[in-house]
Amino acid sequence: MPQSPFLRLFVACLFLLSMAGTIVQAQQGTAPHVVSVTMFYDQNNVITTKPKAAYIRVASLDTVALVFKGIVTDYYDNGQPYRQLNYEATGKEGAFQLFHPGKKLEVQGVFLANQPVGQWKFYYPDSKPMQTVEFLPDQDYKVLKYYNFLGQQLVKDGTGQWETTSKIKAGDIFMNLHLEGQWKNGVKTGQWVFLKTDGKKVYAEDFENGVFKKGMLYGPGGKTVIQTYTDQESEKWPFLIALTELEKLNFDVAAFGSKERAMRYILRKEHLLPLDTIRVAVAPKPEKEPVFPGGQAALMRYLSSSFRMPREDAAKRIDGAVVVSFIVGIDGKLSDIKIVRSLTPAIDKEVMRVVRQSAGWKPALLNGEPVPYTITLPYRIRAM
Secondary structure: OOOOOOOOEEEEEEOEEEOOOOEEOOOOOOOOOEEEEEEEEOOOOOEEOHHHOOEEEEEEEEOOOOEEEEEEEEEEOOOOEEEEEEEEOOEEOEEEEEEOOOOOEEEEEEEEOOEEEEEEEEEOOOOOEEEEEEEOHHHOEEEEEEEOOOOOEEEEOOEEEEEEEEEEEEOOEEEEEEEEEEEEOOEEEEEEEEEOOOOOEEEEEEEEOOEEEEEEEEOOOOOOEEEEEOOOOOEEOHHHHHHHHHHOOOEOHHHHOOHHHHHHHHOOHHHOOOOOHHHHOOOOOOOEOOEOOOHHHHHHHHHHHHOOOOHHHHOOOOEEEEEEEEEEOOOOOEEEEEEEEOOOHHHHHHHHHHHHHOOOOEOEEEOOEEEOEEEEEEEEEEEO
16 A cells, blocks of 8 residues: 655665775765865874875865865875765765775775764775674774684674774873773673783773773873773774864964965865875775666665555654665575664664565676675665
Protein backbone atom coordinates (compact mmCIF):
# COMPACT_ATOMS: atom_id res chain seq x y z
CA MET A 1 0.00 0.00 0.00
CA PRO A 2 1.50 3.39 -0.97
CA GLN A 3 2.70 5.50 1.90
CA SER A 4 1.35 9.01 2.52
CA PRO A 5 3.75 11.93 1.88
CA PHE A 6 3.84 12.72 5.60
CA LEU A 7 5.11 9.27 6.47
CA ARG A 8 7.68 9.03 3.74
CA LEU A 9 11.29 9.74 4.47
CA PHE A 10 13.56 10.85 1.71
CA VAL A 11 17.29 10.70 1.26
CA ALA A 12 18.57 14.23 1.87
CA CYS A 13 22.21 13.45 1.49
CA LEU A 14 23.66 10.22 0.17
CA PHE A 15 27.33 9.20 0.26
CA LEU A 16 28.73 5.99 -1.12
CA LEU A 17 32.08 5.47 0.55
CA SER A 18 34.09 2.46 -0.42
CA MET A 19 36.63 1.22 2.11
CA ALA A 20 39.24 2.47 -0.31
CA GLY A 21 38.08 5.95 0.58
CA THR A 22 36.34 6.96 -2.66
CA ILE A 23 33.20 9.07 -2.44
CA VAL A 24 30.65 10.30 -4.94
CA GLN A 25 29.25 13.70 -4.07
CA ALA A 26 26.79 16.21 -5.53
CA GLN A 27 28.47 19.46 -6.44
CA GLN A 28 26.84 22.69 -5.33
CA GLY A 29 27.11 26.18 -6.71
CA THR A 30 29.77 28.46 -5.29
CA ALA A 31 28.82 31.85 -3.91
CA PRO A 32 30.88 34.84 -5.14
CA HIS A 33 32.62 35.23 -1.78
CA VAL A 34 33.80 31.61 -1.87
CA VAL A 35 37.19 31.77 -3.59
CA SER A 36 40.05 29.41 -4.36
CA VAL A 37 43.02 29.75 -2.02
CA THR A 38 46.41 28.20 -1.41
CA MET A 39 47.47 28.29 2.23
CA PHE A 40 50.83 27.52 3.81
CA TYR A 41 51.01 25.94 7.27
CA ASP A 42 53.87 25.24 9.65
CA GLN A 43 54.24 22.12 11.83
CA ASN A 44 51.96 23.69 14.46
CA ASN A 45 49.02 24.13 12.04
CA VAL A 46 49.60 27.89 11.92
CA ILE A 47 49.26 29.83 8.65
CA THR A 48 52.68 31.05 7.55
CA THR A 49 54.56 32.19 4.43
CA LYS A 50 55.50 29.89 1.55
CA PRO A 51 59.23 29.55 2.45
CA LYS A 52 58.33 28.37 5.98
CA ALA A 53 55.62 25.89 4.95
CA ALA A 54 55.61 22.33 6.28
CA TYR A 55 52.57 21.55 4.14
CA ILE A 56 50.26 23.31 1.70
CA ARG A 57 46.45 23.50 1.68
CA VAL A 58 44.50 23.92 -1.56
CA ALA A 59 40.85 24.77 -0.92
CA SER A 60 37.87 27.02 -1.43
CA LEU A 61 37.36 29.50 1.39
CA ASP A 62 34.29 31.51 2.34
CA THR A 63 35.95 34.87 2.97
CA VAL A 64 32.94 36.17 4.91
CA ALA A 65 32.28 33.28 7.28
CA LEU A 66 35.96 32.19 7.16
CA VAL A 67 35.09 28.52 6.70
CA PHE A 68 36.17 25.99 4.09
CA LYS A 69 33.78 24.85 1.37
CA GLY A 70 33.90 21.73 -0.79
CA ILE A 71 36.96 19.55 -1.33
CA VAL A 72 40.10 20.46 0.63
CA THR A 73 43.45 18.91 -0.30
CA ASP A 74 46.67 19.14 1.71
CA TYR A 75 50.17 18.39 0.39
CA TYR A 76 53.54 17.90 1.98
CA ASP A 77 56.02 20.64 1.07
CA ASN A 78 57.48 18.32 -1.62
CA GLY A 79 54.12 18.16 -3.41
CA GLN A 80 53.13 14.65 -2.30
CA PRO A 81 49.54 14.21 -1.09
CA TYR A 82 49.00 14.55 2.66
CA ARG A 83 45.22 14.38 3.18
CA GLN A 84 41.87 15.14 1.57
CA LEU A 85 38.41 15.82 2.96
CA ASN A 86 35.21 17.68 2.14
CA TYR A 87 33.29 20.50 3.82
CA GLU A 88 29.57 21.22 3.52
CA ALA A 89 27.22 23.48 5.49
CA THR A 90 27.26 20.92 8.32
CA GLY A 91 31.07 20.92 8.53
CA LYS A 92 33.23 17.95 7.58
CA GLU A 93 31.15 15.67 5.39
CA GLY A 94 32.04 12.59 3.37
CA ALA A 95 35.31 10.82 2.65
CA PHE A 96 38.54 11.48 4.53
CA GLN A 97 41.99 10.26 3.45
CA LEU A 98 45.36 10.73 5.16
CA PHE A 99 48.61 9.67 3.47
CA HIS A 100 52.04 8.65 4.66
CA PRO A 101 54.93 10.70 3.15
CA GLY A 102 55.56 7.93 0.59
CA LYS A 103 52.09 8.33 -1.01
CA LYS A 104 50.78 5.29 0.83
CA LEU A 105 47.35 5.50 2.43
CA GLU A 106 47.47 5.92 6.23
CA VAL A 107 43.86 6.57 7.31
CA GLN A 108 40.51 6.41 5.54
CA GLY A 109 37.01 6.96 6.83
CA VAL A 110 33.89 9.09 6.53
CA PHE A 111 32.52 12.17 8.27
CA LEU A 112 28.83 12.84 8.69
CA ALA A 113 27.63 16.20 10.07
CA ASN A 114 31.18 17.03 11.24
CA GLN A 115 31.59 13.76 13.17
CA PRO A 116 33.62 10.66 12.23
CA VAL A 117 31.21 7.74 11.78
CA GLY A 118 31.38 4.05 11.05
CA GLN A 119 34.52 1.98 10.62
CA TRP A 120 37.82 3.71 9.85
CA LYS A 121 40.86 1.89 8.45
CA PHE A 122 44.47 2.60 9.43
CA TYR A 123 47.58 1.34 7.57
CA TYR A 124 51.32 1.13 8.14
CA PRO A 125 53.68 2.87 5.64
CA ASP A 126 54.08 -0.45 3.76
CA SER A 127 50.26 -0.58 3.29
CA LYS A 128 49.80 -3.45 5.75
CA PRO A 129 46.71 -3.05 7.95
CA MET A 130 47.25 -1.49 11.37
CA GLN A 131 43.76 -1.32 12.83
CA THR A 132 40.03 -0.95 12.29
CA VAL A 133 38.34 1.59 14.55
CA GLU A 134 34.61 2.20 14.86
CA PHE A 135 33.66 5.76 15.76
CA LEU A 136 30.67 6.24 18.04
CA PRO A 137 28.70 9.42 18.91
CA ASP A 138 30.68 12.37 20.34
CA GLN A 139 33.92 11.02 18.78
CA ASP A 140 34.03 8.10 21.20
CA TYR A 141 35.39 4.95 19.61
CA LYS A 142 36.19 1.25 19.94
CA VAL A 143 39.00 -0.72 18.35
CA LEU A 144 37.77 -3.81 16.48
CA LYS A 145 41.11 -5.05 15.09
CA TYR A 146 44.73 -4.16 15.71
CA TYR A 147 47.99 -5.51 14.25
CA ASN A 148 51.45 -4.58 15.50
CA PHE A 149 54.23 -3.63 13.07
CA LEU A 150 55.25 -7.32 12.84
CA GLY A 151 51.80 -8.21 11.51
CA GLN A 152 50.68 -9.97 14.69
CA GLN A 153 47.01 -9.44 15.47
CA LEU A 154 46.74 -8.23 19.07
CA VAL A 155 43.09 -7.09 19.04
CA LYS A 156 40.45 -9.33 17.48
CA ASP A 157 36.68 -8.74 17.58
CA GLY A 158 37.18 -5.86 20.03
CA THR A 159 39.30 -7.81 22.53
CA GLY A 160 43.05 -7.61 23.17
CA GLN A 161 46.02 -5.41 24.02
CA TRP A 162 46.28 -2.12 22.12
CA GLU A 163 48.73 0.73 21.73
CA THR A 164 48.66 3.96 19.77
CA THR A 165 49.75 7.60 19.70
CA SER A 166 47.25 9.73 21.59
CA LYS A 167 46.74 13.41 22.23
CA ILE A 168 45.96 14.64 25.74
CA LYS A 169 45.04 18.19 26.67
CA ALA A 170 47.15 19.59 29.52
CA GLY A 171 45.99 23.10 30.31
CA ASP A 172 45.97 25.03 27.04
CA ILE A 173 48.32 22.70 25.16
CA PHE A 174 48.05 19.22 23.68
CA MET A 175 50.65 16.53 24.34
CA ASN A 176 51.50 13.62 22.03
CA LEU A 177 51.74 10.51 24.18
CA HIS A 178 52.06 6.76 23.76
CA LEU A 179 48.91 5.01 24.95
CA GLU A 180 48.67 1.37 26.05
CA GLY A 181 45.45 -0.32 27.15
CA GLN A 182 43.23 -3.40 27.06
CA TRP A 183 39.99 -3.87 25.14
CA LYS A 184 37.38 -6.47 26.06
CA ASN A 185 34.33 -6.99 23.84
CA GLY A 186 34.69 -3.48 22.45
CA VAL A 187 35.02 -1.59 25.74
CA LYS A 188 38.00 -0.38 27.75
CA THR A 189 39.02 -2.44 30.73
CA GLY A 190 41.79 -2.41 33.33
CA GLN A 191 44.43 0.31 33.54
CA TRP A 192 45.28 2.46 30.52
CA VAL A 193 48.68 4.15 30.65
CA PHE A 194 49.88 7.29 28.85
CA LEU A 195 53.66 7.49 28.38
CA LYS A 196 56.21 10.00 27.14
CA THR A 197 58.63 8.97 24.41
CA ASP A 198 61.16 8.04 27.10
CA GLY A 199 58.68 5.60 28.65
CA LYS A 200 57.87 7.69 31.73
CA LYS A 201 54.26 7.68 32.89
CA VAL A 202 52.20 10.86 32.55
CA TYR A 203 48.71 9.54 33.24
CA ALA A 204 47.08 6.25 34.16
CA GLU A 205 43.33 5.69 34.00
CA ASP A 206 41.31 2.77 35.38
CA PHE A 207 38.28 1.36 33.55
CA GLU A 208 35.73 -1.27 34.43
CA ASN A 209 33.46 -2.62 31.66
CA GLY A 210 34.02 0.56 29.67
CA VAL A 211 33.27 2.91 32.56
CA PHE A 212 35.95 5.35 33.71
CA LYS A 213 36.68 4.92 37.43
CA LYS A 214 39.65 7.10 38.32
CA GLY A 215 42.78 8.66 36.93
CA MET A 216 46.27 9.34 38.27
CA LEU A 217 48.70 12.09 37.27
CA TYR A 218 52.39 11.31 37.70
CA GLY A 219 55.23 13.64 38.57
CA PRO A 220 58.17 14.48 36.26
CA GLY A 221 59.96 11.22 37.05
CA GLY A 222 56.96 9.14 36.03
CA LYS A 223 56.92 7.10 39.25
CA THR A 224 55.09 9.14 41.88
CA VAL A 225 51.37 9.90 41.73
CA ILE A 226 50.94 13.58 42.49
CA GLN A 227 47.21 13.87 41.83
CA THR A 228 44.14 11.67 41.36
CA TYR A 229 41.02 12.71 39.45
CA THR A 230 37.51 11.43 38.73
CA ASP A 231 36.79 13.45 35.57
CA GLN A 232 38.32 11.76 32.53
CA GLU A 233 40.97 13.72 30.64
CA SER A 234 40.23 14.92 27.10
CA GLU A 235 41.66 12.30 24.75
CA LYS A 236 41.22 12.65 20.99
CA TRP A 237 42.74 11.29 17.83
CA PRO A 238 45.65 13.48 16.69
CA PHE A 239 44.30 13.89 13.16
CA LEU A 240 40.92 15.08 14.50
CA ILE A 241 42.62 17.70 16.67
CA ALA A 242 44.76 18.82 13.73
CA LEU A 243 41.67 19.37 11.56
CA THR A 244 40.01 21.43 14.28
CA GLU A 245 43.13 23.59 14.66
CA LEU A 246 43.28 24.19 10.90
CA GLU A 247 39.67 25.36 10.90
CA LYS A 248 40.55 28.11 13.41
CA LEU A 249 42.74 29.85 10.77
CA ASN A 250 45.45 30.74 13.27
CA PHE A 251 48.22 32.79 11.65
CA ASP A 252 51.87 33.58 12.31
CA VAL A 253 51.80 36.98 14.02
CA ALA A 254 55.51 37.53 13.46
CA ALA A 255 55.11 36.94 9.70
CA PHE A 256 51.90 38.88 9.07
CA GLY A 257 51.15 41.15 12.03
CA SER A 258 47.39 40.87 11.52
CA LYS A 259 44.80 38.43 10.17
CA GLU A 260 43.91 40.90 7.41
CA ARG A 261 47.48 40.81 6.06
CA ALA A 262 47.49 37.02 6.33
CA MET A 263 44.27 36.87 4.30
CA ARG A 264 45.68 39.14 1.62
CA TYR A 265 48.70 36.84 1.39
CA ILE A 266 46.75 33.60 0.91
CA LEU A 267 44.46 35.26 -1.66
CA ARG A 268 47.35 36.20 -3.96
CA LYS A 269 46.75 34.68 -7.39
CA GLU A 270 50.35 33.61 -7.91
CA HIS A 271 49.94 31.14 -5.04
CA LEU A 272 46.97 29.29 -6.56
CA LEU A 273 47.37 25.57 -7.22
CA PRO A 274 44.88 23.14 -8.84
CA LEU A 275 42.46 21.30 -6.58
CA ASP A 276 42.62 17.85 -8.16
CA THR A 277 46.29 16.82 -8.10
CA ILE A 278 45.72 14.34 -5.30
CA ARG A 279 44.40 11.98 -7.96
CA VAL A 280 47.99 10.94 -8.62
CA ALA A 281 48.17 9.43 -5.13
CA VAL A 282 48.69 5.70 -4.89
CA ALA A 283 45.84 4.15 -2.89
CA PRO A 284 44.96 0.46 -2.63
CA LYS A 285 41.73 0.26 -4.60
CA PRO A 286 40.35 -1.57 -7.63
CA GLU A 287 40.09 0.11 -10.99
CA LYS A 288 36.29 -0.21 -10.89
CA GLU A 289 34.13 -0.02 -7.79
CA PRO A 290 30.74 -1.72 -7.33
CA VAL A 291 27.92 -0.07 -9.30
CA PHE A 292 24.19 -0.20 -8.66
CA PRO A 293 22.16 -0.69 -11.86
CA GLY A 294 21.70 2.76 -13.34
CA GLY A 295 24.37 4.35 -11.16
CA GLN A 296 24.18 6.61 -8.13
CA ALA A 297 21.05 8.49 -9.22
CA ALA A 298 19.19 5.21 -9.65
CA LEU A 299 20.37 4.04 -6.23
CA MET A 300 19.12 7.25 -4.62
CA ARG A 301 15.71 6.81 -6.28
CA TYR A 302 15.56 3.20 -5.17
CA LEU A 303 16.41 3.97 -1.56
CA SER A 304 13.98 6.91 -1.45
CA SER A 305 11.04 5.05 -2.98
CA SER A 306 11.59 1.73 -1.17
CA PHE A 307 11.94 3.01 2.38
CA ARG A 308 8.80 2.77 4.51
CA MET A 309 8.63 4.69 7.77
CA PRO A 310 8.01 2.31 10.69
CA ARG A 311 4.71 3.02 12.44
CA GLU A 312 6.33 3.45 15.85
CA ASP A 313 8.57 6.25 14.46
CA ALA A 314 6.07 7.92 12.08
CA ALA A 315 4.83 10.56 14.52
CA LYS A 316 8.26 11.41 15.93
CA ARG A 317 9.43 13.37 12.86
CA ILE A 318 12.88 11.86 13.20
CA ASP A 319 15.77 13.65 11.54
CA GLY A 320 19.11 11.88 11.46
CA ALA A 321 21.24 9.30 9.74
CA VAL A 322 21.79 5.58 9.72
CA VAL A 323 25.18 4.26 8.63
CA VAL A 324 25.01 0.81 7.07
CA SER A 325 27.83 -1.26 5.60
CA PHE A 326 27.76 -4.29 3.32
CA ILE A 327 29.93 -6.37 1.02
CA VAL A 328 29.27 -6.54 -2.70
CA GLY A 329 30.44 -10.02 -3.68
CA ILE A 330 32.02 -11.18 -6.93
CA ASP A 331 28.55 -12.24 -8.12
CA GLY A 332 27.07 -8.82 -7.30
CA LYS A 333 25.10 -10.16 -4.33
CA LEU A 334 25.22 -8.40 -0.97
CA SER A 335 26.35 -9.95 2.29
CA ASP A 336 27.45 -8.99 5.81
CA ILE A 337 24.87 -6.18 5.97
CA LYS A 338 25.12 -4.42 9.31
CA ILE A 339 24.34 -1.13 11.01
CA VAL A 340 27.45 0.72 12.12
CA ARG A 341 25.54 3.76 13.37
CA SER A 342 22.00 3.37 14.68
CA LEU A 343 19.07 5.79 14.53
CA THR A 344 16.17 3.76 15.98
CA PRO A 345 15.80 -0.05 16.09
CA ALA A 346 12.84 0.01 13.70
CA ILE A 347 14.47 2.39 11.20
CA ASP A 348 17.71 0.38 11.36
CA LYS A 349 15.74 -2.76 10.49
CA GLU A 350 13.97 -1.04 7.60
CA VAL A 351 17.23 0.33 6.17
CA MET A 352 18.74 -3.17 6.26
CA ARG A 353 15.64 -4.55 4.50
CA VAL A 354 15.88 -1.97 1.72
CA VAL A 355 19.60 -2.54 1.24
CA ARG A 356 19.20 -6.34 1.34
CA GLN A 357 16.58 -6.24 -1.43
CA SER A 358 18.70 -4.14 -3.75
CA ALA A 359 19.89 -6.42 -6.54
CA GLY A 360 21.93 -6.58 -9.71
CA TRP A 361 25.04 -4.82 -8.44
CA LYS A 362 28.07 -4.96 -10.71
CA PRO A 363 31.06 -6.13 -8.62
CA ALA A 364 34.33 -4.28 -8.16
CA LEU A 365 37.13 -5.16 -10.56
CA LEU A 366 40.81 -5.53 -9.69
CA ASN A 367 43.14 -6.34 -12.59
CA GLY A 368 40.04 -7.13 -14.62
CA GLU A 369 38.74 -9.71 -12.14
CA PRO A 370 35.71 -9.32 -9.86
CA VAL A 371 36.60 -8.93 -6.17
CA PRO A 372 34.55 -8.55 -2.95
CA TYR A 373 34.24 -4.93 -1.90
CA THR A 374 32.93 -3.26 1.27
CA ILE A 375 30.73 -0.19 1.01
CA THR A 376 29.75 2.07 3.90
CA LEU A 377 26.57 4.00 3.25
CA PRO A 378 25.61 6.97 5.46
CA TYR A 379 21.86 7.21 4.81
CA ARG A 380 20.44 10.54 6.00
CA ILE A 381 16.70 10.86 6.29
CA ARG A 382 14.24 13.57 7.28
CA ALA A 383 10.53 13.42 8.00
CA MET A 384 8.27 15.16 5.50
